[in-house]
Amino acid sequence: MGSLSIWHWVLVILVVVLLFGRGKVSDLMGDVAKGIKSFKKGLAEDETTTTAADPKPIEQQTAVKSEAEKAQS
Numbered sequence: 001m002g003s004l005s006i007w008h009w010v011l012v013i014l015v016v017v018l019l020f021g022r023g024k025v026s027d028l029m030g031d032v033a034k035g036i037k038s039f040k041k042g043l044a045e046d047e048t049t050t051t052a053a054d055p056k057p058i059e060q061q062t063a064v065k066s067e068a069e070k071a072q073s
Contacts, residue, residue, distance in 0.1 A: 017025060 020028075
């Protein structure tokens with residue numbers, strides 16, 4: 001009783017197609033695919049920029065270290 005059978009899914013898909021039409025559903029799926037592709041492309045670009053950049057020390061950390069060295073002297 002808790003799970004949906006194949007006939008429930010067929011009825012849901014039929015109602016969606018009747019309400020929105022085949023054209024709108026296919027356009028929506030195309031837009032979703034474009035969004036996924038651009039997301040993957042953005043991840044790939046971000047990954048190449050982070051691996052290509054040399055890590056630089058943060059100025060605040062170097063300032064804290066120099067103050068600690070002065071205090072020890």
